[in-house]
Amino acid sequence: MIPRYSRPEMTRIWDPENRFRIWFEIEAHACDAQAKLGVIPADAAKAVWERGAWEIDRIDEIERETKHDVIAFLTNLAEHVGPEARFVHQGMTSSDVLDTCLAVQMTQAADLLLADLDKLLDALKRRALEHKYTATIGRSHGIHAEPTTFGVKLAGHYAAFARNKTRLLAARAEIATCAISGAVGTFANIDPFVEEYVAEKLGLTVEPHSTQVIPRDRHAMFFATLGVIAASLDNLATEVRHLQRSEVREAEEYFSPGQKGSSAMPHKRNPVLSENLSGLSRIVRGYVTPALENVTLWHERDISHSSVERMIGPDATVTLDFALVRATGLIEKLVVYPENLQKNLDMLGGLHNSQRMLLALTQAGMSREDAYRAVQRNAMPVWLEGKDFRTMLKSDADVMKHLTEAAIDDAFDLGYHTKHVDTIFRRVFGE
Numbered sequence: 001m002i003p004r005y006s007r008p009e010m011t012r013i014w015d016p017e018n019r020f021r022i023w024f025e026i027e028a029h030a031c032d033a034q035a036k037l038g039v040i041p042a043d044a045a046k047a048v049w050e051r052g053a054w055e056i057d058r059i060d061e062i063e064r065e066t067k068h069d070v071i072a073f074l075t076n077l078a079e080h081v082g083p084e085a086r087f088v089h090q091g092m093t094s095s096d097v098l099d100t101c102l103a104v105q106m107t108q109a110a111d112l113l114l115a116d117l118d119k120l121l122d123a124l125k126r127r128a129l130e131h132k133y134t135a136t137i138g139r140s141h142g143i144h145a146e147p148t149t150f151g152v153k154l155a156g157h158y159a160a161f162a163r164n165k166t167r168l169l170a171a172r173a174e175i176a177t178c179a180i181s182g183a184v185g186t187f188a189n190i191d192p193f194v195e196e197y198v199a200e201k202l203g204l205t206v207e208p209h210s211t212q213v214i215p216r217d218r219h220a221m222f223f224a225t226l227g228v229i230a231a232s233l234d235n236l237a238t239e240v241r242h243l244q245r246s247e248v249r250e251a252e253e254y255f256s257p258g259q260k261g262s263s264a265m266p267h268k269r270n271p272v273l274s275e276n277l278s279g280l281s282r283i284v285r286g287y288v289t290p291a292l293e294n295v296t297l298w299h300e301r302d303i304s305h306s307s308v309e310r311m312i313g314p315d316a317t318v319t320l321d322f323a324l325v326r327a328t329g330l331i332e333k334l335v336v337y338p339e340n341l342q343k344n345l346d347m348l349g350g351l352h353n354s355q356r357m358l359l360a361l362t363q364a365g366m367s368r369e370d371a372y373r374a375v376q377r378n379a380m381p382v383w384l385e386g387k388d389f390r391t392m393l394k395s396d397a398d399v400m401k402h403l404t405e406a407a408i409d410d411a412f413d414l415g416y417h418t419k420h421v422d423t424i425f426r427r428v429f430g431e
Contacts, residue, residue: 091190
């Protein structure tokens with residue numbers, strides 16, 4: 001995490017203060033459950049809540065000696081609680097605290113990311129509706145294909161992020177599990193009731209089988225989901241980067257008064273936000289592989305996953321949070337140039353109607369092979385010499401044997417390509 005690409009709402013989740021607060025709540029709720037079972041005195045559980053406190057500097061000082069963060073925390077906590085602290089952490093192991101805390105932090109992070117997704121979805125929907133019928137050329141392989149609308153383009157990205165929201169909701173549910181099962185996960189020294197009690201208090205579900213750690217396939221799926229969301233951001237950003245190229249200029253990022261695009265060339269208006277999103281996406285996607293490798297642990301536990309998660313947990317969520325907010329601002333302020341959209345649509349002299357002509361000729365009785373040859377031989381001079389496609393077709397004797405001029409004109413109707421836009425929007429956005 002670096003401040004340049006961080007928002008305080010997300011960084012607070014990973015701050016030591018929040019982490020130790022969660023640790024304390026896990027221990028205190030566990031004491032309450034133990035007291036309900038009669039394992040520890042009720043007054044001891046009450047004392048933990050009333051006198052429980054900690055200092056980050058003191059925990060760090062103790063850890064420098066013990067080389068164990070949970071023991072350092074418990075030692076500092078005992079300095080405040082007093083004699084009753086002997087009842088804290090009974091039957092528990094460090095992973096019970098660490099894994100359950102990580103589950104809380106990841107669900108907190110997921111909730112912020114879900115809110116980010118909602119705002120991005122709102123922005124995409126508004127702009128898609130705004131440009132529902134704004135015609136533009138569609139491209140395949142980067143080459144002009146057939147017309148679409150700018151709204152349909154944005155609707156496709158909306159649909160992707162709607163799927164991403166569904167995935168993140170599922171990943172949040174999968175990661176939100178609690179393990180208070182003791183060494184190697186057998187509950188030998190702690191009643192399963194304690195786990196159930198703590199899980200309910202923290203808004204988690206019980207981990208059905210935790211060995212000594214929560215299975216890391218859950219975490220892998222979470223980070224994989226973040227990676228897919230990041231890939232969708234990169235896809236959106238790459239589209240904007242292409243559309244902003246000088247040769248295209250169909251849309252561009254908002255360029256604010258006083259903004260500078262280049263230290264050397266004052267005319268430059270660069271797609272810096274989109275390029276930044278592509279870069280940030282690479283970071284988030286890069287964390288997927290370490291998360292997958294964390295699934296493999298020795299026997300009932302090891303800590304090869306721990307150092308990885310201490311890095312990728314904060315970094316992946318903080319980076320994606322920042323990127324989603326940046327993408328929302330980009331879409332909200334995206335400048336669209338309908339006149340350039342139309343100019344580019346007309347650039348190739350009507351060649352985007354080639355399939356329409358192919359179909360019209362086959363429907364008029366020409367074989368598909370002959371129709372393809374007829375359309376292509378009239379298309380190539382348009383492509384290479386800048387001629388007009390419609391004029392070329394009307395001058396072709398083979399074409400005119402099968403079609404009237406009116407039929408050719410009809411094949412050049414733009415409305416033919418956009419007649420099902422309403423259907424697409426209903427499928428994406430609902431009624």
